[in-house]
Amino acid sequence: MIDAEWSEHCSYKSSKALLKTLPTSGSRVLLGPGYDAGVLDAGDGCVVSLHIESHNHPSAVDPYGGAATGIGGVLRDILSIGTRPIALIDVLRFGNIGESQRSQWLFRNVVRGIADYGNCVGVPTVAGEVEFDESFERNCLVDVACVGVGRRRDLVLAQAKNPGDIVVMAGGSTGRDGVRGATFASKSLARDADSERSSVQVPDPFMKKLLIDSILDALETGEVKGMKDLGGGGLSSALPEIASKGGTGVELDIRRLSLREPDVTPLEAMISESQERMLLVLDRVRHKKALSILRKYGVPATIIGHVTDDGDITVKDGADVVARLPADFLANPPLIPRDSRAPVRQSDWVEPESPPDLSKVLLSLLSSLNVGGRRWIYEQYDHEVGVRTVLKPGQADAALLKLPNGRLLAVKADGNSAASALDPYSGASGCVAEACRNVVSVGAEPVAMVDHLQFGDPGDARVYWGFEEAVRGVADYCRGVGIPVVGGKVSFYNEDQLTGRPIKPTPIALVAGLVDKDERFVGPALKGRGDRIVLIGKTSMELGGSAYHSTVFGVQNGVAPRPSPQEDRRTNSAVLRLIRAGLAESVHDCSKGGMAVALAETCMGRSIGAEVELQGAPATRMGPASLLFSESHGRYIVSVRKPNLSKAGGLLARARVPYAVVGTAGGRSLRISLRGRRLVDVDVAKIIEGKESSISRALGEEQ
């Protein structure tokens, strides 16, 4: 039990101290890190919950079941605080699916696993992000995040406060599956995946759907006093937590559990990670209604024990006490200090000369795997169920969801492992910056985020240094822009089991933002011919880890883009004011592929071309290719109707945000010049074709 509870996965032995440095408070934060999900006040008694989880190791062995049960896990977290799951977000990393059969197999099955589970439980998958890089060849990353809504007064905590209350196990039966799963996740992938067969879990989205519906109904009875999902570590982890948080103890009889196989030992039952189970603490006297609701939905529920006042977790097998340990001791494992060492880097990188035909470069970037469109993925996800999805995947920089109180919630997750590998501080702060920009691009004000930090073996001092840098990057940036971190997750031991090489460090940020009642929101697509195109933000020579470098030269080197929280704060709020004042017809941020790719993307939605001259663009000195493809943060492309141009310019100037009017929408192609010299001339139809076909092409499917 101690092994399971104290494993890295459950208790953050290596990371807890560092994670304390993240800013976690804010005016909207009701629950921060340390709970099953972060909870935000969305106004009018309405709350929004957020959580992110990964299921990397199980997915590398069983991509379909691993990804599916990952969704199941994060749904449980959102449900267990009493909120209704309303949206899923998936963030995925694979090897090169254009070349590797294995990566194709992982990719196809992970996406299908997410689709089958999410679609069946009726929670739309509304946004996500994907990258392809060789370092994920055998250790793909499968991160899933979930957003919930509820009423403030209905929140339930993972605690058992009142001795005498009963403890109920609801949902599927307990089997041997996932036995040692948490300890498994905290280990590098075994050489022979087959020997880990016990950690493969079979997803049952139908049971999860019944659990969600029945528990949400049961909450209405007021009989539910506490709730805790059974995730990593199973009961051995959940029981000490509810007892420790409530200042109580729990006594349970292992024989009352409904077991799937007859010969499961008490220890196995305690640490089993069988899916679709939930632990409920029900009122000592009033619990009949809640139980009968579970029964109506056909959800098995058994009373397995009760809350005590002795501060112990007592496990009985019939009349015999098989284990007794203080809850606090189990719930608060010791911290391990780790060594960290910065890697030595050569600083003699010289930017290679760019190819002469920049139109061709742009097209090859657009159709590359890391920039290309993601329709192949998100069309498999039901992104509409629940009739809340205002902006859908592929339609805008962030998804936008209707909340019950009339506000709109924007969400998007981002990461950049190439930049993080070069400079984990910049990479980590950069992914927060990008996710914020995506949320701002649709007109929402960023209000909170959750992060997910994924690294190799923390025992390796260089890996651990990267982790420290990433935490520092997230903390500094969030503090700088004033966004609280309300939750997160750390996943270590992600490495290639054949070569032993760690994955590229992969910090992920999921940012949530709000659009007020009756405020405007926008999309990225150019709307009207003749609209003027405004470039906001300054371009610096920051090509390290760029899509341009890897597509054209096959290298990842140089200076990774580093965002400035002070400047971003000003820029973001200016862009929001433009949108709210009705001055912006469309807004799109510059990210992977730089300004040129961003311009091309604005042409796609309505097949409107653009004529652009970059002469006045705010930028440091650099060559044309660098100007087009540098991935500096803090930049937006905004289209403005001609009569509004001077008002928009005035607003930006007063906000002291660098900007320039660089072009005009219209025509059937995107033309970009610099001081009169034509750099790029591409048909919009070609842009669309290249961008939409990249994944199908890599998979060898005809469109």
Place this chain on the structure above:
Amino acid sequence: MIISNKAAAKDPEGDVIYQDLVKSRFSQAESVRVGKLLRFKVKAAGSLEAQRLVQTMCDELRIYNPAAHQCHVSPGRLSE
């Protein structure tokens, strides 16, 4: 060739078919398990060779996932 979840693993589909469809109407039925059947038509010298060939294909092409499924190859007497 038959693919099904490993014996120790859950079979939610079989369970639901049994619980919600079969059980109340046919008391003689005791359980249902679900699997997938792939019928390969191959050129081979004999039934044993065919069987071996299909097994190789299934292993190499990852037609099933050994981590989650069991796979059983048998020569086909079933009519097409």
Place this chain on the structure above:
Amino acid sequence: MIISNKAAAKDPEGDVIYQDLVKSRFSQAESVRVGKLLRFKVKAAGSLEAQRLVQTMCDELRIYNPAAHQCHVSPGRLSE
């Protein structure tokens, strides 16, 4: 019992497995057809009765859809 699509209803899954996965690497393979296998455990006096019982269940509960599927019941010799 085995459910598979009637010829007229096509078998896109079998076709894709064959075309995209099997064909280029195993020239001996000629076709793949996919079906669903349901294994019923029933109480019955003998194998023939069991077979008849399962057939009745499948027909009455419409375990297969006669408009598109064919269904084949055989007594189980396969190990559990």
Place this chain on the structure above:
Amino acid sequence: MNVAVVRFPGSNCDLDVVKALEGTKGVRPKLVWHEHGGLDRFDAVVLPGGFSFGDYLRAGAIAARSRSVGEVRRLADRGVPIFGVCNGFQTLVEAGLLPGSLLRNSGLRFVCRWVTLRVENNRTPVTGRCSKGDLLRMPVAHGEGRFFLPSAELDSLKKDGRVVFRYAQSTERDGRGCNPNGSLDGIAGICNKEGNVVGMMPHPERAVDSLLDPEGRSDGSVIFQSLASALGGAS
């Protein structure tokens, strides 16, 4: 006029349909748990989308054997309007109330996207407010939506005018073909001989709120308004 929306374990568009009906003048929707019965008190029954019983065995197959679908069968015989959307359509087909079957999409993948439908029959309870040939935008979201029927039966289905909706080329650029699942003859919705039982794969309830429609339309509303008119609840 009272409309029952039947909720099966695993239904997930039930509340969406209720919401769409609540916004329609002249109808009062009520959720009815599949085991509870009493459907004969209602003027029409809607079977919503989702994954009833997990879609195990086949989409709609287990729901089709439920008590409430037994009741639906009797109501259908009496001419009461019965409307199945997505999983509801699959259930009506599995129950034999509508002909044919809905097989796995030809692309073998679940598909969620906006499509254009052409109204082929405007004499059903859910298309009365449309004209033949009208083009409606709304999303599909299903893994098993490929309509199939042996060819002789298909001919008579067409001859009787029982094809209610077909997938159509959209008015704007749509290079990807318009049939999302490989349905025979592009069929997206059909009705029974009497015309009172209708099933369709696309989701009109997701195209009622113009805020959620990428083109700012709300073409799904006409389906629910038609139902209200057919029940005599609205003019």
